[in-house]
Amino acid sequence: MSRKIRIGSRKSRLAVIQTELVMDTIRETHPEIELELITMETTGDRRLDVTLDKIGGKGLFVKELDRALLEGRIDLAVHSLKDMPMEESSRIPILGYTKREDVRDVLVLPEGGKPWKGRGVIGCSSFRRRIQGERLFPQAEFRSIRGNVLTRLEKLDRGEYDALILAAAGLKRLGLEHRICRYFSAEEILPAAGQGILAVQGRAGEDYGFLETLAKEGAGLEALAERAFVRYLDGGCSSPVAAYARVEKDRLYLQGLYYIEEEDSYALGSREGRPEDAEEIGVLLAEEMERKYGRKGGTGV
Numbered sequence: 579m580s581r582k583i584r585i586g587s588r589k590s591r592l593a594v595i596q597t598e599l600v601m602d603t604i605r606e607t608h609p610e611i612e613l614e615l616i617t618m619e620t621t622g623d624r625r626l627d628v629t630l631d632k633i634g635g636k637g638l639f640v641k642e643l644d645r646a647l648l649e650g651r652i653d654l655a656v657h658s659l660k661d662m663p664m665e666e667s668s669r670i671p672i673l674g675y676t677k678r679e680d681v682r683d684v685l686v687l688p689e690g691g692k693p694w695k696g697r698g699v700i701g702c703s704s705f706r707r708r709i710q711g712e713r714l715f716p717q718a719e720f721r722s723i724r725g726n727v728l729t730r731l732e733k734l735d736r737g738e739y740d741a742l743i744l745a746a747a748g749l750k751r752l753g754l755e756h757r758i759c760r761y762f763s764a765e766e767i768l769p770a771a772g773q774g775i776l777a778v779q780g781r782a783g784e785d786y787g788f789l790e791t792l793a794k795e796g797a798g799l800e801a802l803a804e805r806a807f808v809r810y811l812d813g814g815c816s817s818p819v820a821a822y823a824r825v826e827k828d829r830l831y832l833q834g835l836y837y838i839e840e841e842d843s844y845a846l847g848s849r850e851g852r853p854e855d856a857e858e859i860g861v862l863l864a865e866e867m868e869r870k871y872g873r874k875g876g877t878g879v
């Protein structure tokens with residue numbers, strides 16, 4: 579019997595490309611399922627006049643799709659994991675993750691422009707990028723930029739900024755890898771939790787057996803560790819807390835960034851363990867860093 583699944587996505591070009599990647603993965607294993615793409619504009623896409631922090635963080639990129647899932651207008655939603663709030667709803671759980679695309683942040687310069695000398699105006703949207711970028715380029719000025727990746731590139735090429743910091747993943751998926759001028763290592767700019775990973779969300783109580791590949795082979799353990807770390811520290815999506823986990827030879831390595839508000843600075847920490855303890859590793863690293871640098875007691879450093 580043929581079954582039809584409606585997949586919801588934000589309507590930006592990147593979001594649609596990403597959703598199509600997930601649709602291709604489903605088709606490989608379940609060609610019998612008919613897939614329909616349904617795109618939606620979210621509050622986060624519409625409100626380009628104000629910064630994300632002012633209008634309530636990145637939950638705004640998922641709210642409309644959450645509602646469509648709950649109301650049964652779509653059967654699945656695909657999101658960049660890093661745009662999803664850390665608090666997940668058991669009514670619309672994450673069912674699977676893709677493998678991770680390039681996790682790094684990158685520097686992008688105007689088309690045909692001069693080489694980057696570390697001075698000028700850098701457009702970046704997140705506090706996480708700004709505080710780390712300021713250490714790398716102390717002579718640059720950081721200015722907020724909104725809009726999807728293509729809109730940001732237009733602003734850059736029009737001369738409104740001298741450089742941008744963006745995710746390699748988005749640029750590569752858009753076929754714009756040639757715009758990348760420099761890759762930042764995780765030591766230079768620790769990525770956002772979930773960067774480069776796509777998450778597939780559904781409705782509790784439904785049969786999603788056809789997602790077995792994404793449920794088993796995706797970057798789920800990395801996602802769990804990174805999100806547990808950020809969740810514990812209560813970092814919303816535009817907060818400066820960053821986390822990056824990788825699984826190598828049956829070990830999970832997690833790096834975390836802890837923002838020290840009183841000093842307006844940050845510290846990096848790391849922890850490793852068994853991949854099956856992903857979530858616990860995230861919580862333990864967060865506890866450890868809070869003890870060391872946080873307000874609650876600590877060693878006074």
Ligand SMILES: NCc1[nH]cc(CCC(=O)O)c1CC(=O)O
Nearest residue numbers: 658661744745747748773774775
């Ligand atoms: N909120 C923007 C956003 N959300 C996900 C990506 C890139 C794709 C990814 O991280 O998987 C981007 C663009 C960027 O940060 O440059």
